[in-house]
Amino acid sequence: MLRIKNVESGYGRLKVLKKVTMHIGAGEIVTIIGANGAGKTTLLRTVSGLIPARSGEILFEMKEIGELPPERIVFLGCSLVPEGRQVFAPMTVKENILLGAYPQYRRKRGDQVREDLERIYGLFPRLRERERQLAGTLSGGEQQMLAIARALMARPKLIMMDEPSMGLAPLIIKDIFSIVTRLRAEGGTVLLVEQNAKAALGIADRGYVLETGRIIMEGTAEDLLSNREVQRAYLGRDLDAEGTM
Amino acid sequence: MLGGMIAVTMHKLVPLPLAILFAVVLTMIVGAVIEIVFIRWLHKPSVLRMVIITIGISILIREIALHIWGESVRALPYFTGSSVSSINLGGVYISSQVLWVVGIGALAVAALTAFFGLTMLGRQMRACAANRDAARLCGIDAKNMVTLSFVLSAAIGAIGGCVVCPITYVQYDSGTQLAIKGFTVAILGGLGNSTAAVGAGMILGILESFSIWVLPTAYKEAISIAILLAILFVKPSGIFGSAEAARLKEF
Numbered sequence: 263m264l265r266i267k268n269v270e271s272g273y274g275r276l277k278v279l280k281k282v283t284m285h286i287g288a289g290e291i292v293t294i295i296g297a298n299g300a301g302k303t304t305l306l307r308t309v310s311g312l313i314p315a316r317s318g319e320i321l322f323e324m325k326e327i328g329e330l331p332p333e334r335i336v337f338l339g340c341s342l343v344p345e346g347r348q349v350f351a352p353m354t355v356k357e358n359i360l361l362g363a364y365p366q367y368r369r370k371r372g373d374q375v376r377e378d379l380e381r382i383y384g385l386f387p388r389l390r391e392r393e394r395q396l397a398g399t400l401s402g403g404e405q406q407m408l409a410i411a412r413a414l415m416a417r418p419k420l421i422m423m424d425e426p427s428m429g430l431a432p433l434i435i436k437d438i439f440s441i442v443t444r445l446r447a448e449g450g451t452v453l454l455v456e457q458n459a460k461a462a463l464g465i466a467d468r469g470y471v472l473e474t475g476r477i478i479m480e481g482t483a484e485d486l487l488s489n490r491e492v493q494r495a496y497l498g499r500d501l502d503a504e505g506t507m
Numbered sequence: 508m509l510g511g512m513i514a515v516t517m518h519k520l521v522p523l524p525l526a527i528l529f530a531v532v533l534t535m536i537v538g539a540v541i542e543i544v545f546i547r548w549l550h551k552p553s554v555l556r557m558v559i560i561t562i563g564i565s566i567l568i569r570e571i572a573l574h575i576w577g578e579s580v581r582a583l584p585y586f587t588g589s590s591v592s593s594i595n596l597g598g599v600y601i602s603s604q605v606l607w608v609v610g611i612g613a614l615a616v617a618a619l620t621a622f623f624g625l626t627m628l629g630r631q632m633r634a635c636a637a638n639r640d641a642a643r644l645c646g647i648d649a650k651n652m653v654t655l656s657f658v659l660s661a662a663i664g665a666i667g668g669c670v671v672c673p674i675t676y677v678q679y680d681s682g683t684q685l686a687i688k689g690f691t692v693a694i695l696g697g698l699g700n701s702t703a704a705v706g707a708g709m710i711l712g713i714l715e716s717f718s719i720w721v722l723p724t725a726y727k728e729a730i731s732i733a734i735l736l737a738i739l740f741v742k743p744s745g746i747f748g749s750a751e752a753a754r755l756k757e758f
């Protein structure tokens with residue numbers, strides 16, 4: 263579905279990603295784990311078109327998207343739930359969700375929006391209760407749900423999520439992760455970026471480890487979970503702090 | 508200014524409504540061209556940068572207008588009645604053009620409120636203002652939204668210019684004073700809140716009128732700048748805005 267080959271990108275003169283190569287097949291949950299500043303967000307922003315790739319190829323469904331602006335990439339069916347939620351704070355919850363459906367209107371599928379809205383409210387009943395509330399006044403967990411809901415309204419074939427668990431209580435993280443597995447069960451494909459490596463590998467099919475802009479390891483989720491180096495570098499703290507998850 | 512001037516010129520050739528329509532459309536085109544030529548290619552257009560650039564362009568346009576139309580003062584005729592006729596409203600005599608100004612102003616506020624609140628396009632524009640990257644991730648073409656906002660404000664400016672110019676007259680440099688007043692009123696009301704801006708406009712008008720009791724008339728025009736500075740220092744969220752709303756301000 264998504265194939266990235268030798269991609270390099272960064273900000274100004276700073277090169278963050280160095281020859282990153284990876285792929286995601288349809289129906290998979292793939293996770294990227296890595297420490298702060300490893301370049302995970304940069305990778306997702308590059309794929310979604312927010313920052314241009316300096317070199318390399320990004321193929322989405324065999325189509326080169328490295329040069330396209332984000333609005334075109336969304337139309338093709340690749341959506342990003344950005345780091346830090348980025349909801350439209352001064353607008354209502356419902357307005358936020360409907361804006362997510364804009365690609366559907368452009369594809370002349372506006373008639374499906376009503377049905378999609380019901381499906382989304384089924385996934386996130388809290389959002390229905392808060393339909394008229396300003397998005398900026400939602401709690402962190404609710405904003406994260408809203409950000410996911412907004413992205414899903416575009417009916418993406420691939421949804422990329424940047425640290426959806428950041429700053430949330432364990433119970434809500436559980437909710438969000440169960441939504442991710444549910445998306446796969448319904449035929450979706452998910453690229454999940456997480457600091458919470460243990461939880462992410464727990465639901466993922468495969469994973470990549472990103473360190474200072476390079477992929478240093480890849481494998482099935484089980485292999486990575488049992489890999490000693492991964493355990494030491496990314497799971498050690500998790501085991502003590504989040505032993506219940 | 509541009510809207511008023513074009514309307515006055517066109518009115519020599521065609522009837523008034525047509526002249527105004529023409530002026531509004533032409534000003535919208537000018538707005539679009541300005542955005543496409545001067546703003547669109549900017550890498551990271553912050554609001555402040557756009558404001559500074561547009562102020563520069565407005566000086567340019569003023570000089571061009573001086574060349575085209577000279578220094579003479581012009582005006583459109585009153586839309587109905589004449590400058591000496593007036594309408595009796597419960598004992599108060601008001602010039603009919605004032606009613607046109609108030610009426611069209613109210614209509615514009617209502618239309619804008621509906622546009623931004625109810626239409627997909629209006630919501631897209633607000634989304635872009637609130638969070639540009641997130642809007643692009645929803646498939647919204649942010650650059651087109653900026654162009655559209657220039658066209659929209661050009662239209663509002665042109666309509667405003669046409670409606671007030673029978674009373675205020677129009678000259679190559681009119682508009683600057685109005686821009687300062689407009690900005691004061693917008694800040695006073697709390698940016699992004701058109702209904703409150705109307706209230707703020709009334710307050711400013713009343714203050715200006717009463718100021719001539721205590722201050723020399725020459726200071727009348729300085730009132731708005733004084734208020735602008737005072738508000739920016741004391742309560743930047745505007746007198747009608749709550750701090751909570753200001754935190755989530757769409758701007």
Ligand SMILES: Nc1ncnc2c1ncn2[C@@H]1O[C@H](COP(=O)(O)OP(=O)(O)OP(=O)(O)O)[C@@H](O)[C@H]1O
Nearest residue numbers: 273276278296297298299300301302303304305457
């Ligand atoms: N807008 C920017 N301008 C310049 N440098 C940036 C910018 N954004 C990120 N960087 C730098 O790029 C590097 C990678 O950042 P990135 O946000 O991709 O990391 P990350 O893996 O997502 O980290 P985290 O887990 O903390 O979110 C960091 O060294 C960071 O300082």
Ligand SMILES: [Mg+2]
Nearest residue numbers: 302303304345
């Ligand atoms: Mg990040």
